[in-house]
Amino acid sequence: xxxxxxxxxxxxxxxxxxxxxxxxxxxxxxxxxxxxxxxxxxxxxxxxxxxxxxxxxxxxxxxxxxxxxxxxxxxxxxxxxxxxxxxxxxxxxxxxxxxxxxxxxxxxxxxxxxxxxxxxxxxxxxxx
Numbered sequence: 001x002x003x004x005x006x007x008x009x010x011x012x013x014x015x016x017x018x019x020x021x022x023x024x025x026x027x028x029x030x031x032x033x034x035x036x037x038x039x040x041x042x043x044x045x046x047x048x049x050x051x052x053x054x055x056x057x058x059x060x061x062x063x064x065x066x067x068x069x070x071x072x073x074x075x076x077x078x079x080x081x082x083x084x085x086x087x088x089x090x091x092x093x094x095x096x097x098x099x100x101x102x103x104x105x106x107x108x109x110x111x112x113x114x115x116x117x118x119x120x121x122x123x124x125x126x127x128x
C-alpha cells in the first residue's frame with residue numbers, strides 16, 4: 001500500500017502540483033511510524049518531486065526497487081544521490097567513494113541474450 005501512495009503522490013504532483021491530496025497521501029505513510037507531517041508548502045514542482053523521491057528511498061529501503069527508481073530519475077538526481085558517497089565497512093572504515101559516471105545508468109546486455117541473438121554483441125552498452 002505504501003508504494004501505491006507514493007506512486008499516487010508522484011503522479012498527482014506531475015499533473016496537479018503539490019496539494020492537500022499529495023500531503024494526505026504522504027502523511028498516511030508518515031503517521032503510521034510516528035514521523036512528522038510533510039511540509040504544507042513547497043517551492044516548485046521539482047522540490048515536491050524531490051520530496052517524494054526521498055520518501056520512496058526511505059519507505060522502500062530493502063524492497064529491491066531502488067535500482068528501478070534510480071533508472072527512471074534524471075541525471076541530476078543521480079549526481080546528487082550517487083556522487084561522492086562513501087561506502088563503509090561495518091567497522092566504519094571507508095572502502096570506496098563513489099564517483100558519478102553516465103555508465104552507471106546503463107546495465108549490460110546479459111550474455112545469455114547475446115548467446116541467443118549474436119547481433120546484440122555489437123550493440124552492447126558502452127563500458128561493458
